Amino acid sequence: DTEVTQTPKHLVMGMTNKKSLKCEQHMGHRAMYWYKQKAKKPPELMFVYSYEKLSINESVPSRFSPECPNSSLLNLHLHALQPEDSALYLCASRNTGTGTPGELFFGEGSRLTVL
Amino acid sequence: AQTVTQSQPEMSVQEAETVTLSCTYDTSESDYYLFWYKQPPSRQMILVIRQEAYKQQNATENRFSVNFQKAAKSFSLKISDSQLGDAAMYFCAYATSGTYKYIFGTGTRLKVLA
Numbered sequence: 286d287t288e289v290t291q292t293p294k295h296l297v298m299g300m301t302n303k304k305s306l307k308c309e310q311h312m313g314h315r316a317m318y319w320y321k322q323k324a325k326k327p328p329e330l331m332f333v334y335s336y337e338k339l340s341i342n343e344s345v346p347s348r349f350s351p352e353c354p355n356s357s358l359l360n361l362h363l364h365a366l367q368p369e370d371s372a373l374y375l376c377a378s379r380n381t382g383t384g385t386p387g388e389l390f391f392g393e394g395s396r397l398t399v400l
Numbered sequence: 401a402q403t404v405t406q407s408q409p410e411m412s413v414q415e416a417e418t419v420t421l422s423c424t425y426d427t428s429e430s431d432y433y434l435f436w437y438k439q440p441p442s443r444q445m446i447l448v449i450r451q452e453a454y455k456q457q458n459a460t461e462n463r464f465s466v467n468f469q470k471a472a473k474s475f476s477l478k479i480s481d482s483q484l485g486d487a488a489m490y491f492c493a494y495a496t497s498g499t500y501k502y503i504f505g506t507g508t509r510l511k512v513l514a
Contacts, residue, residue, distance in 0.1 A: 289444075316500065327491055327504035328445075341501060375445070379500070385452070386433045386495035389502055391445040 288312075291376050291392035299400050300366060306395045308359040308376030316379040317359040318389065319351060321372045328375055334359060335381065366399045373397075402427045404494050404505035412511045413482045420467075421477045421508045423492030434468065434475045435493040435502070438486075448490070451475065479510075487512045 320328035333341035350362040413419035492505040
């Protein structure tokens with residue numbers, strides 16, 4: 286199983302809503318990433334979890350709240366978002382066993398629209 | 401800070417021909433890793449090829465090969481015998497063992513003409 290599964294694929298929410306994005310992998314990877322990608326732009330790193338601990342937060346606004354409940358699951362909780370937060374949110378995982386930056390395995394993304 | 405630049409927003413290639421996508425990067429690190437990722441329309445991003453900076457030999461994966469010029473901080477991707485399925489956005493990326501941050505370039509959209 287070499288898949289990273291993201292749900293939902295599409296999400297529309299109002300600025301006062303609370304919603305969550307979910308990412309799951311069963312490859313035994315202990316590093317998981319959230320990226321934000323606007324149309325025709327490169328992915329921008331948001332958060333990195335390593336061994337279930339937050340290791341990198343790229344100064345992301347607090348309306349985005351990541352959570353890593355276990356080694357297979359990564360959530361991104363959304364609250365009070367702005368229309369400019371509309372984007373494709375990508376989850377990725379990495380095998381930490383190699384000791385070097387190896388392949389990032391990406392999910393298909395969750396396309397978020399904030400009204 | 402490390403930066404990755406792709407100067408070609410869009411490229412076109414005739415089916416079965418060869419195309420080269422350019423990437424330059426800026427870093428003060430000596431140990432780092434470079435990647436090319438492919439993102440087809442509405443599909444997930446996948447790794448095309450990976451290069452360790454300490455290796456002088458250019459990486460190859462079937463029809464895909466790189467030209468890694470460490471002194472020039474250049475990392476180009478050559479696609480031989482282009483196929484319609486190669487049409488996608490291609491991102492160059494950089495990472496180090498220190499932070500394990502993966503930084504992506506601005507991307508090159510490749511069109512393959514039948």
